Amino acid sequence: MTVTVPSKVNVHLAVGPARDDGYHELTTVFQALSLTDTVTVSVAEESSMHVAGEGEKIVPRDERNLAWRAVDVLAEHLDTTPAELGPVRIALEKGIPVAGGMAGGSADAAGALLALSTLWKLDLSRDELTRLAGKLGSDVPFSLVGGTALGTGRGEELLPVLTRHTFHWVLAFAQRGLSTPRVYQELDRLRDVGDPPSAVGDHDVVIEALASGDPHRLAELIGNDLQIAAVSLRPELRRTLRAGVEAGALAGLVSGSGPTCAFLCEDAESAVQVSARLSGAGVCRTVRVASGPVPGARVVEPDGGP
Ligand code: ATP
Numbered sequence: 001m002t003v004t005v006p007s008k009v010n011v012h013l014a015v016g017p018a019r020d021d022g023y024h025e026l027t028t029v030f031q032a033l034s035l036t037d038t039v040t041v042s043v044a045e046e047s048s049m050h051v052a053g054e055g056e057k058i059v060p061r062d063e064r065n066l067a068w069r070a071v072d073v074l075a076e077h078l079d080t081t082p083a084e085l086g087p088v089r090i091a092l093e094k095g096i097p098v099a100g101g102m103a104g105g106s107a108d109a110a111g112a113l114l115a116l117s118t119l120w121k122l123d124l125s126r127d128e129l130t131r132l133a134g135k136l137g138s139d140v141p142f143s144l145v146g147g148t149a150l151g152t153g154r155g156e157e158l159l160p161v162l163t164r165h166t167f168h169w170v171l172a173f174a175q176r177g178l179s180t181p182r183v184y185q186e187l188d189r190l191r192d193v194g195d196p197p198s199a200v201g202d203h204d205v206v207i208e209a210l211a212s213g214d215p216h217r218l219a220e221l222i223g224n225d226l227q228i229a230a231v232s233l234r235p236e237l238r239r240t241l242r243a244g245v246e247a248g249a250l251a252g253l254v255s256g257s258g259p260t261c262a263f264l265c266e267d268a269e270s271a272v273q274v275s276a277r278l279s280g281a282g283v284c285r286t287v288r289v290a291s292g293p294v295p296g297a298r299v300v301e302p303d304g305g306p
Contacts (some may be wrong), residue, residue, distance in 0.1 A: 001119040002040040002301035006032035006146050007095075007102040008139065008293050009169065009255045011218065012206040014198065015225040018188060020173035023138075026155045028208050033169060033290040034145035037094050037104060039067060039111030040301075041119050044089040047082075053090070055098030055126040055177070058203030066105040066136060067092060070112035072177060073135050074122070085120065096134035097286075101230075106212025107166035107297075110136075114297045123205045130158075144273055146296025162231040165213025166291050167264060168271040170249060172240050172284035177232060186229035198221040217249035219264050230258030237261060240283040247277035 009031045016025035037053075047226045049061040049068060059065065067090050068161040074081045090112060090137075110133055124132075126144075138154040142297035148161040190196050200223035209218040210256035231237045237254060240261045244252040248270060261284070265271040271289045277286045 001042065001115045001299065002038060003111040003115040003118075004036045004038050004157050004266060004272040004295040005107040006031055006292075007037075007104065007107060007144055007290070008142060009102065009292070010224055011210070011222045012200055012203050012228060013198045013224040013256065014203065023154050026151065026153070027187075027203055028151045028155050029148065029161065029203055029210070030142050030151055030155075031148045031167070031292040032142070032294050032296060033102075033292040034294050035095050035102070035169075035171060035288055037092060037107045037111060038049060038137070038300075039095050039108055039110065039115050040093070040116040042089050043119070044087050044273040045290060047087040048089050050089070050091040053094035054096060054104075055094060058098055059092070059094065064174060066140075069136055069210060073132050074113070074116055074120075075148050077132055078122070088116065088119070097260055098171045099175060099176065099179060100260040101178065101180075101254065101258045102171075102260055103143055103256065106137050106139035109133070109140045109142045110297045112280070113140075114144065114299065118299055127275035142296070144296045146294060147202045148293045150207065152190040158247075161207050161210060163210045163213070163293055165210075167215055167218065168268050169289055169290045169292065170244065170265060170268070170271050170275045170278060171243060171288045172261040172263070172278060173257070173286040174234065174237070174240075175285050176259070178233060178257055178259045180257040183226055183229045183233065186233055187226060190229060190232060196228050199225050199227055209246050215250055215264055215266055222251055222253050224253045224256070226257050227254040230254045232261050236283075242279045243283045246273065246277055247274045247281065247306035249274050
């Protein structure tokens with residue numbers, strides 16, 4: 001049973017003050033991108049996890065892996081134990097950078113949830129799956145649903161945004177990942193010592209720009225409050241962001257908590273040109289072209305492939 005699941009970019013990310021529970025109140029507009037991970041599950045003699053592709057050496061293979069936690073959440077939902085459900089082999093083929101601000105771990109959790117519930121014929125509705133996804137992490141429901149959506153709360157309360165147009169992106173992967181909690185702490189610190197201006201405006205106008213399909217209009221509005229914190233921790237990102245625009249992108253921003261930089265391009269052809277120029281600029285580890293919106297987690301190979 002093989003499921004493919006998208007990455008995301010936050011085209012708009014407004015971060016409110018820290019709440020009593022330590023989380024920040026967010027208003028975000030997510031877009032699911034064609035850069036994907038693949039999750040394959042099968043019944044096995046013994047449970048095991050296999051990881052290949054992006055960041056394979058640093059992804060945990062044990063219960064810290066978010067895809068494993070999907071087994072626990074399903075068992076809990078069925079009022080049983082993982083042992084009762086039986087051993088499974090979970091294989092991740094990663095295209096999404098690890099700790100890159102593109103929700104790679106959340107994608108694998110959403111993929112595992114859909115793949116395992118299909119493998120075990122649990123017959124869960126999309127709504128039930130989305131509720132279980134919320135237990136695995138704030139970004140997991142969006143990985144399941146995909147498309148373009150407005151997220152509030154911790155980002156897990158979703159409202160779909162209708163867009164009939166495809167947008168073209170270039171993604172610059174950094175040498176090393178960034179820890180999401182560390183980036184939020186840095187934002188809190190910067191807000192404590194000064195008053196950094198918010199990088200974002202009103203989400204309604206962003207949604208209108210998405211609906212218009214005009215990348216020039218959207219380019220003027222994309223923004224991320226976490227960018228200032230990511231750049232503070234990794235000053236070299238400033239150079240990457242500049243290089244993308246110099247390479248011909250309409251605008252660039254740090255994706256989520258970073259350090260991946262996402263550049264909005266005029267069209268598919270321009271994205272290919274920007275990616276070639278950016279690769280030659282030596283300001284990042286890897287460059288990828290992607291488009292969005294794309295659907296959320298979906299079964300591609302019911303029998304797990306050849
Ligand atoms: P987000 O955008 O949701 O804040 P991220 O994309 O920045 O997250 P992830 O790739 O999800 O970050 O990884 C964050 C950490 O989670 C990693 O450092 C890794 O130790 C752990 N992790 C757990 N499961 C996975 C997984 N399946 N893939 C990648 N990392 C995982």
